[in-house]
Amino acid sequence: MDNSTYRYQQLEQWLLQGIIDGRWKLGDRLPSIRELCAQQGLSKATVQHALQRLEVQGLVEVRPKAGHFVTLVPINTRPPRVISRIEAPRPVTVSDLLLDIMGRSAAFDLLPELHAGELPPGIVALNRAIGRALRRQRGGDSQYYDKPAGDLKLREQLTLMLAKRGWPVGPDELCITSGCQHALFLALMACCQRGDVVAVESPGFYGVLQLLEQLGLQVLEIPTSTATGIDIDALEEALGRWDVQACVVSPAFATPGGALMPGAARHRLMTLAEKHDLAIIEDDIYAESGFLHVPDTLKALDESNRVIHCSSFSKVLSRDLRLGWISGARWHKRILHLKLVTQLASSRYLQQGVAEYMEEGELSAHLRRQRKLLRERRDRLLASLHAWPVPVRVSVPQGGLAVWLELPDRVDTLAAYHKALDAGVVITPGPLFSASDEYANCLRISFSHPWDKRRILALNQLPELLDLT
DSSP, rough: OOOSHHHHHOOOOOOOOHHHHHHTTOOBBBOOHHHHHHTTTOHHHHHHHHHHHHHTTEEEEEEEEEEEOOOOOOOOBBOHHHHHHHOOOBBOOOOOOHHHHHHHTTOOOSSSTOOOOOOOHHHHHHHHHHHHHHOOOOGGGSSSSSOTTTOHHHHHHHHHHHHHOOOOOOGGGGGGEESSSHHHHHHHHOOOOOOOEEEESSOOOOOHHHHHHHOEEEEEEEEEEEEEEEEHHHHHHHHHOOOOEEEEEEEEEEETTTOOOHHHHHHHHHHHHHTTEEEEEEOOOTTTGGGOOOOOOGGGGOOOSOOOEEEEEETTTOTTOEEEEEEEEHHHHHHHHHHHHHHOOHHHHHHHHHHHHHHHHHHHHHHHHHHHHHHHHHHHHHHHHHTTTSEEEOOOOOOOSEEEEOOOOOOOOOHHHHHHHHEEEEEEGGGGGOOSSTTTEEEEEEEOOOOOOOHHHHHHHHHHHHTTO
């Protein structure tokens, strides 16, 4: 090695090369600090510095009293490319294929018929809390609707959770909804009228595209990086060309690639929103899944009351728990009315059970366990993708539930859908994440379920099903 290279850098590169070469595989324990000191003739401080640098890169993790373990194999992974062009606003037509995928309960699973086994402890505790709330219901309660804003105790618990993320929200600023999709629906209805233009991330959440189609809104797709989220330069250009009413963004670990919007981009977005009188709809549903930290809300930067915050428990707790929330900013009064029109009321006992679950610290404990599991499952998925017969571009998210995979240009994931289905595997093709004809060679793969033998087998079938072999 070059004499100018610091000794900790030499050790870092040596360990890194060992991971690349497979000397230490995913989950393996690296030699101890004492062993490395003896083998390499280095001081303890030098070895610790090298290991800390690998830890910062997400390549190793420290386990108390156990040592340093490999957490990520494909360190030379290339990110998916960003499509730079901006097309004019257009009406939305959502593919029928999305309905087929949802009908198979396969939005986040290659093998939807293979259930995940025993319930996690956090879900067991949730079910007990909801059961207790149901048993406490007084006889007369069943004859009355809950108020449109929802249960006060649940809203108070949400304010405590959100305050930790830089947003001192009051309970009167929140409204309970039937999941995040319902919250997004209310947000779009409140701030847009038929024919209005709405900017969205591309690739982005197909659920938003469904809502735009139903509400007769036009979509304006803004190029989005799987690392840093929506391209603010592209958004600024688009706002100068078209009259845009609202922008839907997921600043924290957005689907499909798990992007995390940097602080500078968030501030620029708020500046643009003020300049162009833009409603910002924040889809915050994945934020609590952050492996290393939970970022502040975009709403925390809202000084002009123009960010509508939407979220739910479905991605970090239970898909079956159709309970979310919305903070409607300057449109909140209208949103409360629209909630009454579209849902009438939320289940009182479900809200009370979840509020108790949060108050007892069960949600926090569940999230700590879940983040660790999700990171391990992400790493297992990335390691498997690294072994595929052709190089692929893949996102490496620090939260969320999925990676975005870019395959060779010749691959058509839509055409492969039914072929995979015949083999018992359900894939989520890239074109579903756009209203244009883009991303035919892309795929979203989730790591939300355990990588047991059958799911690993299904994952290993994909190269053949996609004609990569």
